[in-house]
Amino acid sequence: MSQWISGDAARGIIGDGLWRQNAGLVQLLGLCPVLAVSSSVVNGVSLGLATALVTGLSSALIASVRHWVPNEIRNPVFILLIAALVTLVELLMRAGLPELYAVLGIFIPLITTNCIVLARAEAFASRNPVPHAALDGVMMGLGLTLVLAVLGGLRELFGKGTLLSGLELVLGESARGWVIHLIPESAHYQFLLAMLPPGAFIGLALLIAGKQWWEARPARTPAPAPLQGEQA
Amino acid sequence: MMSSPFLAQPKSVRQVMLWVLAALLPGALLHSALHGPAVWLQILLASAAALLCEAAMLRARGLPARRFVLDGSALLTGALIGLTFPPLGPWWLVVVGAFFAIVVAKQLYGGLGNNLFNPAMVAFAVMMVSFPAQMSQWTPHAALSGGDQLLYVLTRDLPAGLSADALAGATPLDAVRTGLLNGQTLGVLLAGPWPVSLDQALLALAWLAGGLALGARGVLRWQAPLAMLATLTVLAALAHLLDAERYASPLFHLLAGATQLGAWFIATDPVTAPSSARGRLWFGAGIGALTWVIRTWGGYPDAVAFAVLLMNLCAPFIDLHTRAPAFGQRQPGGRR
Structure with a gap:
């Protein structure tokens, strides 16, 4: 039932997931966790990776059963599969990284309701072979992770003047020293707006604007040669 | 326009x-x-x-x-x-x-x-x-x-x-808020013939004078500031009559904080206010009401900035509903 992916198809799926159809910046899906958990790089990347794991697994699972799921009840079936996978990830995280689990808390079970997971199941996994679907799920998740990392980094940097704070929650106490203080700790720098929800909205808006600007650029740079007698 | x-x-x-x-x-x-x-x-x-x-x-x-x-x-x-x-x-x-x-x-x-x-x-x-x-x-x-x-x-x-x-x-608004939170009454907090200090009152009058001059020159339009001050006065007066020990007098609200500056120089910004006269009345009334509500129950020392921003948000909506109909146009179920 599965055919292997051609290089072109893989490149297309990777490009879509990471950039062209980026879940956070283009599809604007799953904004609830993006806005709520992006207060630091570590939080953002952790939730992003958990989401990528779930989207990859669920897309593969759904693609593998797509021929047997009756069209009329496909959504409940998809959600049940996704919920089972999320429960798995949640239990693993609780066992392995209890401190991080305490920080991310409610947002882990809420991955189930993340629009990206169901959207990929519905739009891609239910009509594509398993390898394609798995790659698509992982890449969509990684695209979201990228947004979460950049947004988390921006908010952390402007809000507290640090990067990678809270790393000890993931890698243990030894990582406490890895926290980068771009502004010396003694300065007690704090810019509350960046840490509060408005900062998440403003930051995401700036990221989206930045992507739009970047994509509009190539069209502008090769300026057409001015016609003679006309002002440049 | x-x-x-x-x-x-x-x-x-x-x-x-x-x-x-x-x-x-x-x-x-x-x-x-x-x-x-x-x-x-x-x-x-x-x-x-x-x-x-x-x-x-x-x-x-x-x-x-x-x-x-x-x-x-x-x-x-x-x-x-x-x-x-x-x-x-x-x-x-x-x-x-x-x-x-x-x-x-x-x-x-x-x-x-x-x-x-x-x-x-x-x-x-x-x-x-x-x-x-x-x-x-x-x-x-x-x-x-x-x-x-x-x-x-x-x-x-x-x-x-x-x-x-x-x-x-502390500003008077601040002092009143913390005092009330600590169980004091306004009779104690605002003792004396004037609810705010002479400095505060003079400053408020100076903003008022600037605003009146602008109005007389035809630079600002009267609806928003007057509606704001009137709404603030009415709400404060009603609450003050109800319980003078908990709600400050209208005079206090009119003279304290940024009321006058906000009314004459902020609420009159032609860009962020509605463009119809009736709209500006609603706009000003909203600012006045929100200022009183946020001052009375809110957590920040002054309320004018937040009240103005919230009403800025409403300005397009107000414009939509106060637009004068074109001649001969009939609005089904409309008021005109």
Whole structure:
């Protein structure tokens, strides 16, 4: 039932997931966790990776059963599969990284309701072979992770003047020293707006604007040669 | 935006801005007499930052920087920031505030005429939310000499024997709020013939005078400020009659905080207010009501900035529902 992916198809799926159809910046899906958990790089990347794991697994699972799921009840079936996978990830995280689990808390079970997971199941996994679907799920998740990392980094940097704070929650106490203080700790720098929800909205808006600007650029740079007698 | 019969000469943006700046002068002079020369330093810093940000953003957007910078709108925003921020706040407070006002609230929304929110009030709200401690450092009297004030603003250095805590004072709004939270009653808190100090009352009157002059010159339109002050007065009077020990008198609300400055110089911003006369009445009434509600039950010392921003948000909606119908147009179920 599965055919292997051609290089072109893989490149297309990777490009879509990471950039062209980026879940956070283009599809604007799953904004609830993006806005709520992006207060630091570590939080953002952790939730992003958990989401990528779930989207990859669920897309593969759904693609593998797509021929047997009756069209009329496909959504409940998809959600049940996704919920089972999320429960798995949640239990693993609780066992392995209890401190991080305490920080991310409610947002882990809420991955189930993340629009990206169901959207990929519905739009891609239910009509594509398993390898394609798995790659698509992982890449969509990684695209979201990228947004979460950049947004988390921006908010952390402007809000507290640090990067990678809270790393000890993931890698243990030894990582406490890895926290980068771009502004010396003694300065007690704090810019509350960046840490509060408005900062998440403003930051995401700036990221989206930045992507739009970047994509509009190539069209502008090769300026057409001015016609003679006309002002440049 | 003019309505027929086009009797008045249309005014240029620059003329209007210069008039408004001139009308701010009596208040600004009194403000600096009460709080010291640091006020002028803050105005200078805020205006310089606002003009620089404006020029940089106009250049980045490929617009004629010279023409739009000289229209005075950024200068007015800077002046309003300098006047509304605490006079002894650190220098970067007004600079970051001006950056948010011009870059985020004004130019990213499309520049003068397209901004949804009043830039000066965005600056105030952003800095109030982000730096509540620095934004509530109001000194009641000039406890420092002029030179020491300027030095304190720029370097945070105080002359020997003075601490920052000794300088900090509460505004009347602040004092009333904390006093009420601590179980005191207004009869004790606002004892004396006047609910606010003479300084406060004079300052409020100076803003009022500037506003009235603008109104008489036809630079501002009366609906928003009058509706705001009337709504604030009525609400405060009703509550005050109900329980004078818990709700401050209308006179207190009219004289304290930024009521007069907000009514005459903020609520009258033609860009962020509705464009119909009936709309401006609703707009002003909303600001007045929200100011009273936030002052009475809210968590921040003053409410005018938040009230204005919330009503800015409603302005397009108000415009939609107060638009005069075109001649002969019938609105199904409408009022006209």
